[in-house]
Amino acid sequence: MSVADCILTGGRVWKGKGLGFAEAVAIADGKVLAVGSDAEITALAGPKTERIALDGRLATPGLYDAHMHLHMYGLAMAEVDLRPQVVETLEQLLDAVRAKAAVTPKGEWITGRGYDNFKLDVGRHPFREELDMACPDHPVYVVRTDGHLGVANSLALEMAGITEDTPSPEGGLIERKNGRLTGLLAETGRQQLTDIMPKADVPQLVEAIERAGKVLLSHGITSCMEAAIGIQGGWPEMEAYLEANRTGRLPLRVYGTIMGDKTQSILDQATAAGMITGTGDEMFRHGPVKIFTDGSASGRTAAMTWAYKGGDPDDKGILCIPDQAELSAMVLAAHRAGYQMAIHAIGDAAIDEVLNAYEAALKDTPAPDRRHRIEHCGWLRPDQLQRMIDMHVLPVPQPSFMYWFGELYCAVAELDKVEGSHPYRDWINAGLEPSASTDCPVTEIDPRPVLYNLITRKTAKGLVLGEAQRLSVEEALHAYTYASAYGSHEEEVKGRLIPGQLGDVAVWDRDLFTIDPAEILQANCDLAILGGRIAHERAGQGVRDKADA
Incomplete structure (x- = not known):
């Protein structure tokens, strides 16, 4: 049998639904070589094998998020953060927009994402007039947490050519109250505005993909389905994924919609x-x-x-x-x-x-x-x-x-x-x-x-x-591994830790199978391995064993 490039020993390795557990796993040429006892796997190590001591920790197949927006997530990291854990009141939302405007040249766009109108103290969306008062010199567009609705200020609406007389398009809404625009745009009603907003270029998109992908790895996610290539910037978004992959800047595996x-x-x-x-x-x-x-x-x-x-x-x-x-x-x-x-x-x-x-x-x-x-x-x-x-x-x-x-x-x-x-x-x-x-x-x-x-x-x-x-717990992890791979016709390629499948592994700081479910919310991914290579290591965990074979 081949010599392993990487072995993980001394833990509890979940192989997949119905397949049980092993003590250790070996990876060679990017794929699982063997799973078994510590003795069986250690015997596959050579002088150059990377040894990882699990120290009793749980190892699972790398997680596969079956529907997320990788480059949009990376781009959103540079926008005004309006999520409920950051913004609880309308005034806080407006203050966040004002703060961004204060360091942004006049006339440039201010964009924010993540507010939840139901969780704001006022229980509603901001009005365009409120955004006008906060940012009179910038076009502003803030997007609700679901990504399907947003509110624009008057300058943004004017730049898009949206007036009191602009009808709502088929499949969308340009909201009015008492005959006046509120600034709220929903579904296809957003198109006229988003068409004139600045688009990220390929280098910026590659940076966003790389930035977001590293965050996914920190959570033990080694694969994702990118749910909408071309949704905002058109073909350059596809070019960005191809470029990221070609240049080694794609941190994890992507199934591109x-x-x-x-x-x-x-x-x-x-x-x-x-x-x-x-x-x-x-x-x-x-x-x-x-x-x-x-x-x-x-x-x-x-x-x-x-x-x-x-x-x-x-x-x-x-x-x-x-x-x-x-x-x-x-x-x-x-x-x-x-x-x-x-x-x-x-x-x-x-x-x-x-x-x-x-x-x-x-x-x-x-x-x-x-x-x-x-x-x-x-x-x-x-x-x-x-x-x-x-x-x-x-x-x-x-x-x-x-x-x-x-x-x-x-x-x-x-x-x-x-x-x-x-x-x-x-x-x-x-x-x-x-x-x-x-x-x-x-x-x-x-x-x-x-x-x-x-x-x-x-x-x-x-x-x-x-x-x-x-x-x-096993069914839930199955959904996050094998079932996600099944949805992309890749269940024979990844989703389980069995010989021949990709050597993608997540190592957890506690055993998800034995802890109280509430403790799952405090669990951490100590290590993410992609094709036998350490792609993420949580600081201070000391997972690498430097001893010679």
Whole structure:
């Protein structure tokens, strides 16, 4: 047998669901060489083998966040931080914008992200006039935590040509009250503004990818699905991923979703370049086609068949592409070309529309293992679950939504609907391999709230929602490893610590299988290994054993 490049010994190595534990693991040529006892693995070491002492710690396959926005996360790090843990009041939000304006030349854009109108002291979005007073000399655009709504000041609206007479576009909202613009823009209503905003160039995007990727590694995340390449800057975003990979600046493995939406698309360019789903290499693989069909439940723009609480009977959210024939034609074209689909659909009305489109495409061109996806898929009905089973359509939900937004969901929907949302146990029982993810920067990239919610169904405030959907620790980790890989047709490549799979490992400072679930929220990733190479090491942990073989 080959000599190992790296061995991890003296711990508890979880191999994968149903596969049990070992004491140690060896990695050679970037892949798992063997798992077994300390004696068996130590025998595979040579003079140049890197030895890592686990000292009783848990090692798992590297985590795979199945839906997040890598470069947007990196870019957001340079924006004004308006997350609820930073900004609790409207005045604090305005102060943060003022502070950025004070060090920004007049006329340049001020952008911020992460505020939650429901958690602000005023319980509403800021008005454009309030942003005007805070920043009269800068165009300003601040984006809600879900990324589907934002508020612009008057100067930004003027630069975009949005006036009191500008109609809301199909699938979007330009909000007015008493005939005047409030500054709030939702879904496709944002397009006219975002089209004129400055775009990051390829070097800036590469920096953002590298910056964000290092943060993911610090959480034990060694793979991610980048959920929307081309969403803001078009083709240069794809160029940035290719450049990052070519120059060794892609910190982790990426499955790259290709924007093929009605308002933002690079699909024709990707197809011409031969970037069909599955092409690429172990670091950057071309993924599915992304289309948006609705918004967010917390923003009341997810398209439901029922009305949101506290609104009028027609307050059912927004269908971004209300014409079923149009959506079906878009899906069919991509499906015929060989692409997997990854369509954003949160509300049950949007899920209906997506399932109709998938059904027509699969009837036209059968592909039983294409594994089309529904991104988020939070608020589906039981009858829709059966349709998903029939077509083997995969759900790609975010447990962090339930953790962070659970109480808010109870304010916009009846309790039975909230408790029945994100039904992981039902999906598992149906054989649909639900994955785990964060939709970062919509929620924090931190995987601990995801695991905690999967196991307990508790929100950040301790409210239990849908107890019957709880998972075991092993099932939760399976969702974050194997099931995420299954969603990208990579389950034979990664997601388990078995011979032949990629040597991607996360080492934890405590045993997630034996601690109280609440303690998961304090767990740390001590070490992330990518292909047998240490990619992240938490300071002061002393994991490297420098002894000779």
